[in-house]
Amino acid sequence: MNGSLTPNSQAILALTAAFPDDRDSPSEAEPLSAEEYGLLAGRLQVMEASPADFLGRRAAQLFRDSSDLFSEERLKALSMRASRVEAALRVWSSKGIWVLTRSDKAYPRLLKVHLKEDAPPVIWGGGSIDIVRGGGFAVAGKASKDPSGEKQGLKHGELAACSDITVISTGKVGAEAAAMRSALKNRGLACQVPAKALDNYDSNPSWKKLLDSGRLAIVSPYPPETPDEDISEQDIERTAMALGDCALLVNADSEEDSAWLAAEELLGKYEGMRLFYWDSQAPNPALAELIDMDMQPIPEFRGVVDFHNFVQGPPPAPAAPAAHKPGQYEEVPPEPGAQAPGANPPAEITDPVLLLKLDALRREVAELAATEGMTGGAVLKTVISELIAEGRIDPVIGVIIEKVGYSQPR
Known part of the structure; x- marks a missing residue:
């Protein structure tokens, strides 16, 4: 670049x-x-x-x-x-660091959408530029080893990985680090906006391996040589959230925390950013102020399809078949109800509940198959993940089905 x-x-x-x-x-x-x-x-x-x-x-x-x-x-x-x-x-x-300015076509569109005229004029990064500019699900929160907050990070990181959605965070201890760790563990993508100078990552072998793998990117609105004490954590949190299609705030219980301050700024000054919070059911005056600014609770997701649609919207409807032109070759369609020679008739399902569930599954598979770039293997993986999430099949059985049930073309 x-x-x-x-x-x-x-x-x-x-x-x-x-x-x-x-x-x-x-x-x-x-x-x-x-x-x-x-x-x-x-x-x-x-x-x-x-x-x-x-x-x-x-x-x-x-x-x-x-x-x-x-x-x-x-x-x-x-x-x-x-x-x-x-x-x-x-x-x-x-040092393997690339640079993008606001005039470059590859500059992340969402930074301009969410931060408007305050979008960083220059960003520096390492790893895949496509990860940085592709949007995703941002996770923000205070630095805390609270198990319940980390659990939220782990859960949403896994959902994002299974949905082919990038997890974005500053990576600080707690929900943010847990979400990134979970995404990478489940072979997903992650983008970190660290509160440290990018120079710190230049000589770290483990980071270099992840960056070279194409599954992790790091990005910062600060030049790589900036002293750590000159980097604003609020600015870093704001940038991380603004890179996402939407953001989840976990453990927002202090008005002095950088994540809380960044959320307040995004809701108040810029507007238009979809921000959600995890409701721990504990009294939280700091969170109440953000709720008054129209921050919404994060819903419980039924599976990866539900999560994907929440973050990026539902897949486009299948294109209507092209009209037949005179003289155009067309395969003769089978008669209604006709079967291939030697095929056994399918078992008839009469249970109305099963029929409704089967119809819903058919619709979901059709939507997945119609999604641009969605391979047969990805469809199978998504359907299996949905069934595992609903407790319909054992996770081990699901993995076996995924591994042997679909062969990639050689």
């Missing part, structure tokens, strides 16, 4: 990012924050200009036209940093 840097991305990095060599080549100006860049981006839209124009012939005029927001001297000094962008990219790339 870093090898195809656009002029707009180069300008955004110059205006907003700290570089690895800042200690050796300090800038005369402080880089723009996310909120400051949001103001500047809005001004550029009004002027029908782009960030790259700060590096071209229109630069002098743009400095003057934006002087009511930021001083001309600050914008000039920041623009001059564009010559150092390539060197910074080489350092980050050598």
Whole structure:
């Protein structure tokens, strides 16, 4: 991604990012924050200009036209940093870190949807970019080893993995770490927005193995060299939640906790974010305030199909068959009720309850089969997971059926 840097991305990095060599080549100006860049981006839209124009012939005029927001001297000094962008990219790339700016097509759409003008102008990450930009189910909560909170993380992490939905969290101890651990254990995908500099993960063999496997991604709105004490946990929680299609808040019992503060910000300042809470039935004044802001309780899911539809919406309806054209070859359909030669007639089911359940199962399988990219193996796995969740079959038997009941084409 870093090898195809656009002029707009180069300008955004110059205006907003700290570089690895800042200690050796300090800038005369402080880089723009996310909120400051949001103001500047809005001004550029009004002027029908782009960030790259700060590096071209229109630069002098743009400095003057934006002087009511930021001083001309600050914008000039920041623009001059564009010559150092390539060197910074080489350092980050050598550590396996990629960079995306708000002008890149691969930049996560949900960050812009949920955070609007405050979406980070630049994000750094490792692992699969597709995981980061693909949405998912975010789990947030205070750092706590409370068993009930961890149980919620484990349960929803497994549901997400079985539903091919990415788990997103900062990874701190408690429900967040449990959800990520459960997702990866069940061969699912996870995206972590750590409250530590990405440099900390560069030399960790176990993390590198997971990142290289394509099942884990890490991402941060902070440059990789940022000291840990300069990273805002509230900002990190907000970014993690905003990367998801929706988010679950666990153990939100303190108005001083970073997850609670991030949830309040998403509900109050930005709106439009689907946030849910786990109801522990214990008195919780802090949670009551978020409920007043329209945070909803997380429902109990009947299985992976129910969970998938909750997070991403129901699958599209099957396309109607194309109309027959004159002269078009068409296989002669069998007569109603006709059977293949030698086939045994199916056993007739007369129990009305069984008929209703069979009809519901047929509808679910039809929806799964119609889902784009859903293979026969994935359909079988999902149906088996549903039956196990409902207690209809033993989990061991389900695994055996899954392994031997569907052969992938060679």
